[in-house]
Amino acid sequence: MIADRARFRHAKKIERLAGYRIPELAFSGTMLETLSSRIDYDSLDYAVREQILAFFDAFLRCNCRDSPLCGCPEKKFATKVLELRMNGLDHRQIGSYLLDEYGIELFPADILSFLEESVHVLEAIADVARLQGRDVLAKKTGDTIRLIER
Ligand SMILES: [Zn+2]
Numbered sequence: 001m002i003a004d005r006a007r008f009r010h011a012k013k014i015e016r017l018a019g020y021r022i023p024e025l026a027f028s029g030t031m032l033e034t035l036s037s038r039i040d041y042d043s044l045d046y047a048v049r050e051q052i053l054a055f056f057d058a059f060l061r062c063n064c065r066d067s068p069l070c071g072c073p074e075k076k077f078a079t080k081v082l083e084l085r086m087n088g089l090d091h092r093q094i095g096s097y098l099l100d101e102y103g104i105e106l107f108p109a110d111i112l113s114f115l116e117e118s119v120h121v122l123e124a125i126a127d128v129a130r131l132q133g134r135d136v137l138a139k140k141t142g143d144t145i146r147l148i149e150r
Contacts, residue, residue, distance in 0.1 A: 051103035
């Protein structure tokens, strides 16, 4: 999962605020639970606070009972990376976007291999869809592959 490689640039600040040890991985259970708990974001500098709020809005809003440990945040993050690619950003631009917007650090090489893996999965889906005569799904999948590969 691409989310497993995402690190928070300001993890140390969040750790200091929480008062216990937190791994810098943005989607670790401890980090997600800390961000969802009522820690005092106001004492963070403006830019960091905005990034955390943007992260929260983008990935941590769901109504599952075991949220934020329900798997939605990781899935939403993977979807976000694919959306950015489909909007025309390359892997480096996706990396800078994630850093500016959410304070998330990811190696461009990790983004690239995630995009390649996604294409392989989509190709497998398109093959199965074609075998089953599900033409609409096959076409949709093919269109998505083209948007990622261009
Ligand atoms: Zn959920």
